[in-house]
Amino acid sequence: MTRATKTYLSETVVNLKPSGIRRFFDLAASMEGVISLGVGEPDFVTSWSVREACILSLEQGYTSYTANAGLLELREEIAAYLSRRFHVEYAPETEIIVTVGASQAIDLALRAIINPGDEVIVVEPSFVSYAPLVSLAGGVPVSVQTDGKQEFKLQPEQIEKAITSRTKAMILCSPNNPTGTVLNRRELEAIGAIVQKHDLIVISDEIYAELVYDEPYTSFPAIPHMQERTILVNGFSKGFAMTGWRLGFVAAPKEFAQxxxxxxxxxxxxxxxxxQYGAIEALKNGDNDVEEMKKSYRRRRNYFVQSLNEMGLSCHLPGGAFYAFPSIKATGLTSEQFAEQLLLEEKVAVVPGSVFGKSGEGYIRCSYASSLEQLQEAVKRMKRFLARL
Amino acid sequence: MKLTDKELEVVEILSKNARLPLETIAKMVSLSIEETEQIVRKLEEEKVIVQYAAIVDWRKIDGHEGVTAMIDVKVTPKRGVGFDEVAERIYRFPEVKSVYLMSGAYDLSVVIEGRSMSEIAKFVSEKLSTLDSVISTTTHFILKKYKHDGTVFEQGDQDKRIVMSP
Known part of the structure; x- marks a missing residue:
């Protein structure tokens, strides 16, 4: 080749920042005896009834393509599920698309609405994919930093400050990864008012909606006048413990959905x-399994967050997901230093908060989706680590 | 009796693992250690929690593998006491591990553990069948235990997740 290979690559791709998790992943994967609190997925295996339904579909030979939007039966179940659990109504024929995980759903939603140069507000700390996906779609991610002192709750005036004439949309994630913060109805209404005032679209990533522990959950499109401007993203990964199945969905007004x-x-x-056949079973008969998993997460959350506070890592009680996001500022270390030293010295893997955005600096993300025995051992090791600092 | 939500949670937690430290249970239900201890004591006093026992895989212990049989027993209920009297006569034998009154083709389901098949055969022919109200018995020997009281015996429980993910 006469040109250097790199010059063939897309500039957008070359300019994408590599994920900060990668380095820690490689480090943790090379060590033995590591307790990982760095995992962003349930520790439950998908319930047997769902796995069994999938096996049955294979035995019966359902191995061909489905409709582009997904099996109609699944879309009907999704519509019924959204209505039953979140009190929002969508037409299964035209307003629901089954996707390859919620990740693809977010990518599709962004690509469907972004013109080159359009700005999309990303509320940080956030899931690592949002900003890169905005860039890949030709848009400009504009970050809004929430504050740990306010339990990382998005303040309406923060959105207003970030809005320009190019702002088209905002990505919301409640319950949030990595902070576990849940926005209640009143807080969502305040955000909705600004969305309406500035004529924005909201991509609402509600992948953790099943895992809410204290207050009743409000889905963003359930806020008056918001459904028409919301692209709702959800899926089976977290609530139904189906991460490896790669199955999510979008629910949105017809024109967006089409x-x-x-x-x-x-x-x-x-x-x-x-x-998709597994997912039909999950929606038809999975409510009890979800309830049991949720109970188990809640107890582990209570145990782990109280233990963090007792050892001097101050942490708000996260209302949802399965992450605790304690402050490590008192140690004087940066998030990366803390995570690296903890891993090397005590073999506990956590994710530095800084990989989720600027406002995540000074925090670490610990997933409590690990067995209680593992959590107890992790607490012991972390205490020992802190005592030495 | 009606339990509060917290009491119910403590029961559920203990029913899965009775060896958790009180401190851990207290944190899980967001109560103080004293409050949690009080709940546990109340549950024990009220016999809601009847017993703490280990689930043992006896096959792993040489010389203690043992034999378990489930026996379907048909009996004639007695006026005034129904099935209770004969059930009591049966469950008082220490080798009897459980006795249930059943709907369907037979009346009592009796689970019995012994050291050998002949020991169980002896119990059935000498003790059980000779009871006045027992009409017939059908003995089923358990060949292998896969799952017992919600616990899978040979569990491959290693974590299959990748070590870190966003």
């Missing part, structure tokens, strides 16, 4: 058929 479907049919054709 634009998303247009991309989806060219880019993906359809989500995996066997996973």
């Amino acid at each position: 634009a998303i479907l247009k991309i989806h049919q060219y880019a993906m054709m359809c989500a995996p058929t066997m996973a």
